[in-house]
Amino acid sequence: MNDDDLKRDLKDAYSVTPRDEEQFWTDFKRRASATEQPMPESRWQQLVPPLGMRWALGTVTVAVIAMFVSIRPHFVSAPPVVQSIEISQPFDSYFILEDERNEGTVVWIEGI
Amino acid sequence: MKRLGIALFILGALPLWSIAPGATLSVRLVVAHNENNKISKALQDVRPTLQRNLGYTGYDLLTRKDLKIPPGGTVDLGSGFQLKCSGSQKSLRVKLTRNKKRLFDTTLNLRKGKPVILGGFKVKRGRAMVILVSK
Numbered sequence: 032m033n034d035d036d037l038k039r040d041l042k043d044a045y046s047v048t049p050r051d052e053e054q055f056w057t058d059f060k061r062r063a064s065a066t067e068q069p070m071p072e073s074r075w076q077q078l079v080p081p082l083g084m085r086w087a088l089g090t091v092t093v094a095v096i097a098m099f100v101s102i103r104p105h106f107v108s109a110p111p112v113v114q115s116i117e118i119s120q121p122f123d124s125y126f127i128l129e130d131e132r133n134e135g136t137v138v139w140i141e142g143i
Numbered sequence: 144m145k146r147l148g149i150a151l152f153i154l155g156a157l158p159l160w161s162i163a164p165g166a167t168l169s170v171r172l173v174v175a176h177n178e179n180n181k182i183s184k185a186l187q188d189v190r191p192t193l194q195r196n197l198g199y200t201g202y203d204l205l206t207r208k209d210l211k212i213p214p215g216g217t218v219d220l221g222s223g224f225q226l227k228c229s230g231s232q233k234s235l236r237v238k239l240t241r242n243k244k245r246l247f248d249t250t251l252n253l254r255k256g257k258p259v260i261l262g263g264f265k266v267k268r269g270r271a272m273v274i275l276v277s278k
Contacts, residue, residue: 114250128196135192140263
């Protein structure tokens with residue numbers, strides 16, 4: 032077998048007949064539709080919770096903030112009862128006493 | 144956006160709950176003494192505070208007046224004492240005078256039902272005091 036014979040035999044065995052363009056695309060689309068897959072979700076879509084969960088999160092957030100606003104005074108130390116005092120007469124001494132048990136306040140000025 | 148609006152409305156309305164529309168200020172002039180151990184019936188609400196913090200055995204109520212705060216006003220308590228107050232319960236300015244001489248000027252943050260005793264002023268029988276209670 033010489034070179035020419037080999038070339039001819041190879042050509043006969045692996046010859047490719049090019050299809051026309053229209054036939055190619057028709058075939059391609061048919062195969063593509065048969066194996067269609069869902070588009071992957073974007074990163075943002077993956078992070079956003081579903082609608083029901085968004086409602087739940089919103090409601091819980093509002094409830095927690097409302098609770099914090101309404102009960103905050105119980106946790107924050109109350110401002111002092113006596114904000115300021117100015118004694119206008121000569122005096123010996125004075126004291127301000129906040130009675131926690133009876134929740135009363137005494138301002139006592141001696142020597143006036 | 145609608146939900147956000149509702150949430151903001153609720154949050155905005157919450158502080159309104161804590162705003163008192165107004166209060167009544169009870170003003171009492173009391174003399175503390177050691178002549179006996181009687182305490183006026185009209186002082187029963189402040190009896191624990193008096194007995195726990197002041198070393199007197201008897202407490203006599205001389206005068207009682209009520210004032211709306213705000214706006215406040217001036218009350219004549221007798222025995223030469225006059226009390227002038229202005230502002231609201233949370234920031235009440237109180238001036239006390241005796242025989243037209245100013246004794247002191249103070250600003251108080253009153254809590255409802257919690258008494259504030261301002262006293263120590265020498266009088267014949269003992270010591271005079273003014274008891275303020277916001278109701």
